[in-house]
Amino acid sequence: MTKAVIFGNSASGKSTLAQRMSTDAGLAHLDLDTLAWQATTPPQRKPLRESSVEIAAFTQSHKDWVIEGCYADLIALAAPFAEELIFLDLSVDACVAHAHARPWESHKYASKDAQDANLEMLLGWIKDYPNRNDSCSRVAHLELFEVFAGKKTQVTTPTDALLQAVSDN
Template identity: 40%
Template sequence: MPERRVIVYGNAGSGKTTMARSLALPVLSLDHITWAASGVRLPMAESLAALEAFMSEHSEWVIEGCYGDLIEHAAKHGTELRFLNPGVETCIANARNRPWEPSYCESAEEQQRLLDPLIEFIRLYETRDDEYGLARHRAIFAVHNGPKREYTRQ
């Protein structure tokens, strides 16, 4: 059986983590290599080094996130690209219904406090012109030559 190296990406709340975990492979959430404890974005070189280290450690893997620059880099090494694009309202509903995730927030209260800013981030997906937006995600999908699929439903 050929090795699987899957990239799962899309808007916040699109189901990336759930899909990544369902694949029963080592998973790297790009959130964990992108942010310093203080909530400040790490230098790109540090994030890329951590990404490379993860890919080198595992012959098979899943990488999930919304960071266009890092997704683009990982896609060069992947065997499959999965673009989750179920629509902004679905992503908002998922964010509201998300159980507390200890790997992302220290407490359920902190996760609740961050919910409104997260929903605002999700709402801007279709109009953003940065690495987190639909235009960038669609461009990554368009140029990828390997196996790929866009998921518009959960």
């Protein structure tokens, strides 16, 4: 049985690792981006109680699953259901390189051009990760990781992330 939560900076490889685990081990996959935001312009976060209901429904309706995202407040809601946390704690430089190489995320953007138009904002967000104090910051991720009592893995290189996914599942 696998119940894993993957978190880290934007472009750290969360989606790639979760998709690989989902495919290789037949896990249901939840990308927290899909439930964190209201469909408004400009986008606004959903109330935590709404996201909490969706996370609980997902974890209870699947025997084996992987959840991934950068939102410490949402990860904290999923963690009590999880057996394992995987913290993709890559360098900012590695995340920037991943952002430049990122394929089109059709579930987030209408086109690759629309995604690329957002790249400069994303790069700024990635670079600010160690300095922020919000729910998507490194400090928030470290706090989650430190208090989790189950199996936990802190990955510091992209190669480690891929090897971890393959070896554990």
